[in-house]
Amino acid sequence: MLTCGLMATALIAAAxxxxxxxxxxxxxxxxxxxxxxxxxxxxxxASCHDPATAFADPDTTKPTSKGVHRERFGNxxxxxxxxxxxxxxxxxxxxxxxxxxxxxxxxRAATLEExxxxxxxxxxxxxxxNQRAVVEKVRRTAYATQFDDIYGPGALxxxxxxxxxxxxxxxxxxxxxxLAPFSSKYDAFLQGRARLAPxxxxxxxxxxxxxxxxxxxxxxxxxxxxxxxPLFTDFTYDNxxxxxxxxxxxxxxxKTHNPQGRKFVDKGLGGFVKQRAEDGKFKVPTLRNIALTxxxxxxxxxxxxxxxxxxxxxxxxxxxxxxxDLSEAGALRRGCWPRPEIVRNLNKDEMGxxxxxxxxxxxxxxxxxxxxxxxxx
Numbered sequence: 001m002l003t004c005g006l007m008a009t010a011l012i013a014a015a016x017x018x019x020x021x022x023x024x025x026x027x028x029x030x031x032x033x034x035x036x037x038x039x040x041x042x043x044x045x046a047s048c049h050d051p052a053t054a055f056a057d058p059d060t061t062k063p064t065s066k067g068v069h070r071e072r073f074g075n076x077x078x079x080x081x082x083x084x085x086x087x088x089x090x091x092x093x094x095x096x097x098x099x100x101x102x103x104x105x106x107x108r109a110a111t112l113e114e115x116x117x118x119x120x121x122x123x124x125x126x127x128x129x130n131q132r133a134v135v136e137k138v139r140r141t142a143y144a145t146q147f148d149d150i151y152g153p154g155a156l157x158x159x160x161x162x163x164x165x166x167x168x169x170x171x172x173x174x175x176x177x178x179l180a181p182f183s184s185k186y187d188a189f190l191q192g193r194a195r196l197a198p199x200x201x202x203x204x205x206x207x208x209x210x211x212x213x214x215x216x217x218x219x220x221x222x223x224x225x226x227x228x229x230p231l232f233t234d235f236t237y238d239n240x241x242x243x244x245x246x247x248x249x250x251x252x253x254x255k256t257h258n259p260q261g262r263k264f265v266d267k268g269l270g271g272f273v274k275q276r277a278e279d280g281k282f283k284v285p286t287l288r289n290i291a292l293t294x295x296x297x298x299x300x301x302x303x304x305x306x307x308x309x310x311x312x313x314x315x316x317x318x319x320x321x322x323x324x325d326l327s328e329a330g331a332l333r334r335g336c337w338p339r340p341e342i343v344r345n346l347n348k349d350e351m352g353x354x355x356x357x358x359x360x361x362x363x364x365x366x367x368x369x370x371x372x373x374x375x376x377x
Contacts, residue, residue, distance in 0.1 A: 021172055023150050028173030030143045031166060037137050038126035043068035045119065045170065048078045054289035054373070055081040055179060063245050063300025067124045072257065074124045075250040075266060076105050077300035080293050082373075083286050085112060085175040087235045099269060101235050105282045105298045106272040112171035117163065124257060131163040138166060182229045184288065185375040186221075186367075190229060194377045196370060203367025206360055213312075213364050217350050218284045232287040232371065237269045238347050239280035241315055241340035245299040246325035265341060266299065280342030288371050299341075302328050305368065309361050311337060316352035 031037070035044040048065045050058040057065045057078040065078045090102025090110040099107060103115035119125040120134045128134050138144060139156050147155035147165060156162040173179075188194035196204065206213040207221060216222075219232045251262045258264055270279030282298045296302040302311065307328045314337075321336035331337050340346060356364070 024169050024172040025176050027143065027146050027150060028169035028171065031170050032173055034141065036141065037120065037134060038068040039128045039133060040068060043126050049081045054292040056293040060294055063248055063295050064250055068127050072124045073249040073253065076298050077295060079105060079285055080289060081174055082179045083231055083288055085180060086231050099237050099273065099278065106269050107237065107283060108272045112174050113167045116167040116170040132159045134166065135159050135162045181373050183373045183375060185370040187229055188375055188377050190223065199363050199366045200370050203363035206364050207367055212356065212360065213354060214350055215364065219287050233284045236284050237281040238284060239342060239345045240351060241346050242297045242299065242301050243338035244325050244341045245301040246327060248299055267342065268298065277345060280345050287368055289373055291369050291372050304328065306361060306365050307332060309364050312351045313354045313356045313361060316348065
């Protein structure tokens with residue numbers, strides 16, 4: 001009987017340990033969608049990471065996201081939160097001699113937990129004055145008691161550990177299958193449950209061809225060595241020569257939030273690691289759900305997926321635009337591309353002169369449209 005009792009206790013303990021991540025993720029989901037945690041209330045994590053748009057900003061009329069203060073905008077386009085749980089901690093790969101992983105466009109948050117803390121106290125986002133204000137808001141929620149149930153009595157008593165637990169719960173939610181369903185048509189194709197149309201197959205071939213699109217060099221699309229489905233990003237950093245976006249509302253921010261005004265230059269990774277050799281580099285985004293996450297690139301310069309592929313194709317072929325900053329539509333109309341925001345460190349080995357025809361561009365776009373989750377064979 002004693003042995004049976006010990007076994008039962010061990011099984012209960014194991015079940016509790018297994019249930020803890022699920023309970024933590026459920027709590028994180030409540031936090032993620034709670035609009036009362038900003039200052040003033042009205043903005044949740046989900047306001048800029050909406051499930052309907054693959055956890056990216058649902059407002060496609062602006063290239064960067066609006067904060068809880070309606071007149072404030074961030075300087076960067078909101079990336080999708082989907083599949084970001086697979087990004088490794090930010091580090092420098094000594095073998096490949098480049099930076100990898102982390103969160104945000106510049107990798108400044110090493111982990112999901114660190115990323116979850118940022119928007120709460122960013123004056124251009126949820127605008128809380130400090131961590132204490134966030135914790136006090138959480139203490140007033142109907143789900144506050146769940147912190148004690150999961151983390152132990154007094155889980156929200158002290159500000160610093162409480163804020164860590166809030167971030168940990170959100171990160172636990174972001175690691176669930178809700179943000180990584182692997183349910184696209186291409187996933188079904190890899191699993192033998194769907195067929196790609198002729199144009200989609202042509203696009204796939206171009207996507208992989210090192211002498212044509214070569215997209216897979218940074219957006220790997222084959223099963224991983226362990227058999228897992230592909231992530232369509234290698235989580236590295238690159239300067240692809242994105243132009244300044246004349247429509248970026250950050251340029252018009254008050255001097256309090258943008259002292260440089262229109263002279264502001266986003267150095268990306270270089271600004272974070274303080275290395276000139278990394279200036280202009282931004283994290284390679286996943287192409288999963290790319291049809292839902294426009295506008296594209298760190299500053300939202302490209303409004304269309306086709307325009308983005310066209311830029312990769314002939315960035316170094318078209319003449320430089322004259323007469324100041326031009327939008328994507330204006331550049332395509334004139335048959336030119338604006339100068340890159342940062343010219344040094346430009347990737348000229350894998351893009352810029354791909355030699356794709358208009359039909360081949362359309363084929364690659366058609367393939368990328370198979371990467372949207374929710375496909376039903």
